[in-house]
Amino acid sequence: MEAGGASTTTTRKRKAAALEGHPAPAPVAAATDPGMGEDDGGGSGENRQDLDRLSSLPDAILGEIISLLPTKQGARTRILVSRWRHLWCSTPLNLDCRHLACTWHELPALMHRIINAHQGPGRRFCTPELLYTINDIDAVEACLLSPALARLEELKLNSWRRQPLPELVFRFSDTLVVFRIEQCSLPDATVHRFHFPRLQRLELVHSSITECSLHSMIAGCPSLEFLLISRCSGPRCLRINSLVLRSVTVSNFTLGAPMLDEIVIESAPCLESLFHLDQDRDLRVSVIFAPKFETLGCTNSTRLLFGSMDIQGSRTIKCLAQTMPTLSLDMVIGLMRSFPCLEKLYIQCNTSRKNNNVWRRKYRDLLRSLDIRLKIMVLKYYSGRKPDVDFVTFFVLNARQLESMTLMVQTDDIDEDFLAKQHHKLQLEKRASHGAQFHFTAERRHEFGYKLSF
Known part of the structure; x- marks a missing residue:
């Protein structure tokens, strides 16, 4: 459909140009044909320039574009035309070892070969997803010692085998902007040296660290804006005092070890979002000072306190991502009462079979006073059964400011018959917001909370 639409648009432009007495614009190709010869990037003729406008960009801009590509795709740009041959070797190196096509025992030598052959500075280094032996770790450390990576900005140590x-x-320490540490031991003596003044994103995954060291690590990153703590053992409480921190994401599931069960936001004037992603893992969140706190991702096990009041009184929350074991209209109405300025609502639930979401008599009086300000709503795992239909029709018929609702369906059979039946069941012709758009999709994501948090 998209290709047909583009063709129709081009035809219309040509017709309009002909009517006005101007020549029709020539179509522009998306990429240069690799087999068009050894001509330099701009080409010698007018037609060639139309076909390859990307190559007419300066080397510096092309280098930035190539550095954003995965390693394999970035290297392949050398085969396009002679104009591109030298670019990848001189652009900032983006080396992601997880995507290299080789066996694990060939990987150390390949990493060294790429780094040694590259003439540009090293910007990003992501270690292999699995490090099978200590020798693999030694090979990664040897790469990190390379002069080519001296100005590294992004480092991801994956699967460090619980080594320090x-x-x-x-x-x-003077260059890193993004740092991911996975399956690593973080002893107090090492963390004591942790000082990265430019670091903006810190991710701690499946690692062990003491509570004192965790706070020391955060304090050693004065520019930190994004913090992820996923399934780390050791700390029980996280206290946040930061002038620049904007987002915190926590996954606090651990097996047989102390886990994070409390977050206290003491002073975070720039904090905008907080996500708790583990259902059935209790987390107590106390918010003392966070005036810009607008986005909350929580589960049925998240207990939120603003000041001294339990999940009450926050008029700053405008976006909520809620994971619940079963779809419950009662719970969502309770959340809208607690967050009266809520505009965006994302719901993920496993089932709706146990709940009765019939609402017409139950909330007849409430609807006279409840101010529903929702503009965007997403429901994952919509089944089309009666509890789901009753839940959705509540908002179809009563949310007067609704702009968009997306229903992520548990089937791939989204055809015209399915859509017609849902249109009738949900009474979309009676929607309270005449401009509201309704979308059905079979798109699947493991946890859209992760997507929102990043």
């Missing part, structure tokens, strides 16, 4: 954080990462 290597001391050599501190050589990047």
Whole structure:
């Protein structure tokens, strides 16, 4: 459909140009044909320039574009035309070892070969997803010692086999902007040296650290804006005092070890979002000072306190991502009462079979006073059964400011018959907001909370 639409648009432009007495614009190709010869990037003729406008960009801009591509795709740009051959070797290196096509025992040599052959600075280094032996870790450390990575901005140490954080990462203390640490041991003596003044994003995954060291690590990152703590053992309480932190994401599931069960936001004037992603894992969140706190991702096990009041009195929350075990209209109405300025609502639930979401008599009096300000709503795992239909029709018939509702369906059979039946069941012709758009999709995501938090 998109290709047909583009063709129709081009035809209309040509007709309009002909009517006005102007020549019709020539179509522009999406990419240069690799088999068009050894001509330099701009081409010698007018037609060639139309076909390859991307190559007419300066080297500096092309280098930035190539550095954003995955390693394999970035290297392949060398085969396009001679104009591109030198670019990948001189652009900032984006080396993601997780996507290299080789066996695991060939990987160390390949990493060294790429780094040694590259003439540009190293910007991003992501280690292999699985490090099978200590020798693999030694190979990664040897890469980190390379002069080519001296100005590294993004480092992801994946699957570090619970080994201590290597001391050599501190050589990047003045340059790192993004740092991911996975399956690593973070002893107090090492964390004491943790000082990365430019670091903006810190991700701690499946690692062990003491509560004191966790706070020391955060304090050592004065520019930190995004913090992820996923399934780390050791700390029980996280206290946030930061002038620049904007987003916190927590997954606090651990097996047989102390887990994070409390977050206290003491002073965070720039904090905008907080996500708790583990259902059935209790987390107590106390908010003392966070005037810009607008986005909350929570589960049925998240207990939120603003000041001294339990989940009451917050007029700053405008976006809510809620994971619940079963779809419950009662729970959602309770949330709208607690967050009276709510505009965006994302719901993920496993089932709706146990709940009765019939609402017409039950909430007849409430609807006279309840101010529903929702503009955007997304429901994952919509089944089309009666509890789901009753839940959705509540908002179809009563949300007067609704702009968009997306229903992520548990089937791939979204055809015209399915859509016609849902249109009738949900009474879309009677919608309270005449401009509201309704979308059905079979798109699946493991946790859209993760997507929102990043």
